[in-house]
Amino acid sequence: MTAHDPEAMRRPNAPMTTYRYDEYDAAFVSERVAEFREQVRRRLSGALTEEEFRPFRLMNGLYLQLHAYMLRVAIPYGTLTARQMRRLADIAEKWDKGYGHFTTRQNLQYNWPKLVDTPDILESLADVEMHAIQTSGNCIRNVTADHFAGVAPDEIEDPRPTAEFLRQWSSLHSEFSFLPRKFKIAVTGAAHDRAAILVHDIGLRIVKNDTGEIGYQVVVGGGLGRSPFIGKVVGDFVPREDLLAFLEAILRVYNRFGRRDNKYKARVKILVHEKGIDEIRAAVEAEFAAMDRSAFAHDSEEFERIAAFFAPPPYDSLPATSASLRAAKLESPAFANFADVNVGAHKMPGYAIVTVSLKPIGGVPGDATSDQMRVLADASERFGFGELRVSHEQNIILPHVKQDDLLTLWRMLDAAGLATANAGLVSDIISCPGLDYCSLATARSIPIAQAISKRFSDMSRQRRIGKLGVKISGCINACGHHHVGAIGILGLEKKGQESYQITLGGDPTFSASIGEILGPGVTAEQVPDVVEHLVDYYLAEREEGEAFIDTWRRIGHARFKDVLRREGEDGADI
Amino acid sequence: MPVFKHPQILIASNLTDGEVLFLGPSGWERDHRRARVARSADEAAALEALGKRDISANRVVDVYLADVEIGSDGAPTPLHYREKMRVKGPSVRLDLGKQATGGAL
Numbered sequence: 001m002t003a004h005d006p007e008a009m010r011r012p013n014a015p016m017t018t019y020r021y022d023e024y025d026a027a028f029v030s031e032r033v034a035e036f037r038e039q040v041r042r043r044l045s046g047a048l049t050e051e052e053f054r055p056f057r058l059m060n061g062l063y064l065q066l067h068a069y070m071l072r073v074a075i076p077y078g079t080l081t082a083r084q085m086r087r088l089a090d091i092a093e094k095w096d097k098g099y100g101h102f103t104t105r106q107n108l109q110y111n112w113p114k115l116v117d118t119p120d121i122l123e124s125l126a127d128v129e130m131h132a133i134q135t136s137g138n139c140i141r142n143v144t145a146d147h148f149a150g151v152a153p154d155e156i157e158d159p160r161p162t163a164e165f166l167r168q169w170s171s172l173h174s175e176f177s178f179l180p181r182k183f184k185i186a187v188t189g190a191a192h193d194r195a196a197i198l199v200h201d202i203g204l205r206i207v208k209n210d211t212g213e214i215g216y217q218v219v220v221g222g223g224l225g226r227s228p229f230i231g232k233v234v235g236d237f238v239p240r241e242d243l244l245a246f247l248e249a250i251l252r253v254y255n256r257f258g259r260r261d262n263k264y265k266a267r268v269k270i271l272v273h274e275k276g277i278d279e280i281r282a283a284v285e286a287e288f289a290a291m292d293r294s295a296f297a298h299d300s301e302e303f304e305r306i307a308a309f310f311a312p313p314p315y316d317s318l319p320a321t322s323a324s325l326r327a328a329k330l331e332s333p334a335f336a337n338f339a340d341v342n343v344g345a346h347k348m349p350g351y352a353i354v355t356v357s358l359k360p361i362g363g364v365p366g367d368a369t370s371d372q373m374r375v376l377a378d379a380s381e382r383f384g385f386g387e388l389r390v391s392h393e394q395n396i397i398l399p400h401v402k403q404d405d406l407l408t409l410w411r412m413l414d415a416a417g418l419a420t421a422n423a424g425l426v427s428d429i430i431s432c433p434g435l436d437y438c439s440l441a442t443a444r445s446i447p448i449a450q451a452i453s454k455r456f457s458d459m460s461r462q463r464r465i466g467k468l469g470v471k472i473s474g475c476i477n478a479c480g481h482h483h484v485g486a487i488g489i490l491g492l493e494k495k496g497q498e499s500y501q502i503t504l505g506g507d508p509t510f511s512a513s514i515g516e517i518l519g520p521g522v523t524a525e526q527v528p529d530v531v532e533h534l535v536d537y538y539l540a541e542r543e544e545g546e547a548f549i550d551t552w553r554r555i556g557h558a559r560f561k562d563v564l565r566r567e568g569e570d571g572a573d574i
Numbered sequence: 575m576p577v578f579k580h581p582q583i584l585i586a587s588n589l590t591d592g593e594v595l596f597l598g599p600s601g602w603e604r605d606h607r608r609a610r611v612a613r614s615a616d617e618a619a620a621l622e623a624l625g626k627r628d629i630s631a632n633r634v635v636d637v638y639l640a641d642v643e644i645g646s647d648g649a650p651t652p653l654h655y656r657e658k659m660r661v662k663g664p665s666v667r668l669d670l671g672k673q674a675t676g677g678a679l
Contacts, residue, residue, distance in 0.1 A: 044590065067660065067670075
């Protein structure tokens with residue numbers, strides 16, 4: 001059976017192009033909910049101390065944060081059905097405060113659940129084939145993927161079957177349940193990297209060799225946090241048949257040699273950095289050669305079974321371009337702006353990929369209300385086969401929209417406050433929750449994002465500036481990916497005050513680079529001025545077709561630094 | 575023992591819902607203005623002991639002392655911006671947290 005079989009279609013809200021649990025999946029998630037319910041009961045009764053309970057709650061994605069508990073829900077490779085999105089909305093309304101926060105790991109976080117309610121929340125999630133397993137802890141986390149998977153014109157292969165294959169391999173993997181630290185895997189199958197694979201513990205790039213065979217370029221040791229590194233190639237072309245065994249070999253090398261004496265040096269990126277990629281590659285190849293690979297032998301039937309769930313939906317045959325879209329753009333400049341900025345090319349003629357921005361001017365990046373989630377679910381059913389994606393940029397993607405439907409969709413989104421036409425622009429800011437929610441944070445990040453967004457509220461100005469990735473983290477853990485922001489902002493504490501360090505030149509794509517520090521930290525109030533100065537300088541210096549990062553690379557960091565020094569009062573605080 | 579520089583209050587999270595609580599004269603309070611203030615190292619140690627007792631009793635988790643200053647009305651206000659935030663709620667959502675229900679100023 002595939003996801004498109006008539007049998008499946010008869011189910012209400014049947015997934016169209018997404019994985020559906022089999023009996024094993026359903027049973028294991030259901031058992032896990034029952035187990036956690038009992039653990040919560042024992043915690044509340046006093047049978048378990050907090051110290052004993054903490055690992056259990058973390059294994060189910062439940063953190064204790066600054067103001068309340070926080071539950072992190074896994075959204076594998078960011079793919080959601082309308083039914084699941086509605087359930088997320090319902091949970092937010094019933095057990096939280098009417099909104100959810102979409103994260104850079106393509107997950108969703110609830111900021112206010114009560115401990116006593118979490119078993120019911122998990123049960124409600126399990127009912128729609130969702131859970132919070134492995135969204136925390138030193139295990140292989142939710143596998144992420146290109147949010148344009150399956151629809152991007154530049155794609156070699158949809159990365160989601162691979163990601164789902166890896167999800168099944170890594171879920172409750174007993175050998176890798178207690179790694180030295182958390183472990184993140186991202187997959188892309190396209191010519192352009194939208195999954196930031198070079199800054200993950202393992203990045204997989206689906207490639208085709210000279211004989212047309214599909215395989216994987218395997219990158220290891222990338223990551224952000226307090227020690228940012230770009231990943232290095234450990235396998236140039238790993239055939240699909242060897243993928244699981246090869247990854248198993250990498251994880252075994254990491255599990256064995258990764259440092260456990262210092263949590264700040266425990267990630268695989270440190271191991272790769274300290275040993276060097278050649279030594280790591282040799283160790284992985286030795287493990288690969290010596291291991292019993294029969295347990296990880298590729299099951300092509302199983303891969304094909306999984307891949308069938310992600311088969312293309314039943315597209316209509318349409319002309320490549322839509323006359324009604326052209327007319328609508330002429331009629332409405334606001335719609336034209338949205339169509340130009342938030343709508344991308346689709347592999348199928350007459351269709352488009354729509355990025356729904358969760359970054360309204362002055363809003364909280366990544367937040368969506370229950371009502372907005374329902375609008376998105378409705379929109380996906382009316383205009384996109386009931387499928388949605390969460391992007392690592394904290395936006396929602398509608399991956400299969402007819403060009404003819406874009407105007408109607410835009411009106412629907414606009415009425416719900418979801419039509420901000422800023423995808424990829426200066427106000428499409430990635431921001432971690434920062435000190436407004438997170439107990440690890442050392443400074444706030446959301447108000448900085450809001451202030452920058454308001455400063456550049458003129459949308460025509462944003463379009464003149466063009467593509468510009470601004471990314472903000474509220475602490476050195478870099479959940480806001482500031483290291484790979486063309487303009488990165490890191491919130492720190494300095495002498496009891498919030499202080500913000502600016503970096504320039506970060507890039508999360510195949511041309512990945514880590515941003516360089518601009519100078520001493522600045523105050524929260526100064527950040528929008530600094531960003532504006534940088535943008536103005538870029539506009540004055542850019543050449544035809546250059547994005548901010550291109551200009552920065554061409555003319556160099558020192559000149560950006562110099563111009564700020566001249567424009568600061570005495571240069572000392574910029 | 576660390577040097578005692580400022581008055582202190584005891585902060586914790588409620589076990590069942592994670593809400594920020596402050597140890598008051600007769601139990602845990604939602605409002606920091608009702609917190610019991612330690613004005614010496616001995617008083618701070620006594621507060622901590624009460625906190626440990628309530629951790630053991632599974633009432634609260636994540637208990638720690640925070641430096642405060644005392645206002646003209648005698649009420650304590652945290653000195654560090656992290657605890658100032660915990661006293662109110664998220665600065666970006668004034669409709670959430672204690673500030674939304676009048677539990678904090």
